[in-house]
Amino acid sequence: MSEQVRVRFAPSPTGYLHVGGARTALFNWLFARHTGGKFILRIEDTDAARNTDAAMQAIYDGLRWLGLDWDEGPLVGGDCGPYLQSERGAIYERHAGKLRASGHVYADENGALRFRLPRKLVVMEDLVCGHIEVDRGKSQNRDGSPEADMTIRRADGGWIFHFVNVVDDIEMKITHVIRGEDHLSNTPKHLELFAALGAPPPRYAHIPLILNKDGTKMSKRDQGASVAGYIAGGYVSEAVRNFLCLLGWSPKDDREIMPIAEVIERFDPAQINRKAAHFDLEKCDWLNQHYILQMPLETLAEKVGPWLQKAGINYGTNATLLPVLALVRERLKKLSDAPAWMDYFFTEEFAFDPEASAKVLSKPNALDHLRALNAAYASQSGWNAAALETALKSAATVAGVKVGEFVHPARLAATGRSVGASLYHTLEVLGRERVLARFDRALTKLSA
């Protein structure tokens, strides 16, 4: 009979939600969902000078966007709150008082509270990194002097990360700490604190960091570093989440595109790699494109809608949007690509790409072919892709040229572009009236 798993994601609202942080949150969430445990969000905002409300909001927005719902934490509450460290002063005071009474903590000459380091051998079993021994007596400062006792509260009363992190993990009954490898070297300190507080420590799993593709550390400016960047960049959240699952973890059987339910089922922290993952946005893009291609058309319509609106495209309802989306979706790498591929379906005010025009008109008799096609389509009986194709091909045969000689002018006239989806299907979706009107207009415009 094992206790219920309780894990937490404990970000500091000092900037933006980093993709590495998002993956840490994701792995915690996966573990909680896999085990039927609880995923807790705790905001570590002890450094008042560096915290911002915007950063806090970015954390909430990013987690929600990725579908990482928390069972306890800000906005949802829970039995172990408050979940903002800035509101937990009394709790820290209580624990510090205990340590003071037991002689583990003392006030130094400046008024800061310091924890007397035991300086002994610390042994830990990390779920990812395995057996680790650290002789704390050997710890040194950069200048080679022995490590000083750890500050747990500043002279100004502000609490220090290591202490509040441990106190909260105790208070919130955290059973497993899954966090970035940058904390591996901090863990011995935390273990010393747990021992001094008389509390059993949680199990630890330190996951490797995410670096840029070239191995350098990611910073805010780097492509793909911020979750907000994916939201603003037209990524599908399921694709980004899928990509993040594969950074440091794999199902071991070559599966890559996986529904989240399957990842939850198969996720095991002990299988996480120990090597830092270099971040390849191109693979994320590929997954994104794949998700756009595979998701139900209605779902895609919901995701694309806001992007079209933002571009001022009035696409009507699903009845008008879906057929267009079905045509162009396999050309979309990002949701943000949609307006450029779709605008001419919803307005007569589309522009003619100068390069496309020049290219088409450079061919001999291009406008004559368009005229011939216009005439043929004017008496077209069935307005569907197959019939339109037959008609165009026979017109080309009559003219004694290849189909391309008819297709390109027609595409230019109907869409203003040289590239796009299947011409016949495009014309079908556009409908007879609009196509014939566009042909007429193009003949006038391009003859000039």
Add this chain to the structure above:
RNA sequence: GGCGCGUUCGUCUAGAGGCCUAGGACACAGCCCUCUCAAGGCUGGUACACGGGUUCGAAUCCCGUACGCGCUACCA
């Protein structure tokens, strides 16, 4: 400097002593399909950091070196 962690194609990874002349994916190249652009299909090139052991046999175990990363704060 000290302590800790790591090192398989450019990148994500499979590989837990013989199944590895190292598998998959992204990217790249070529071909096919084709009205363009995509999508899709097929084919191809590129990797076990280095040096010592252990063993009949090592990508896999051990040691060393190199390189990378982390911690070493009254940041988190």
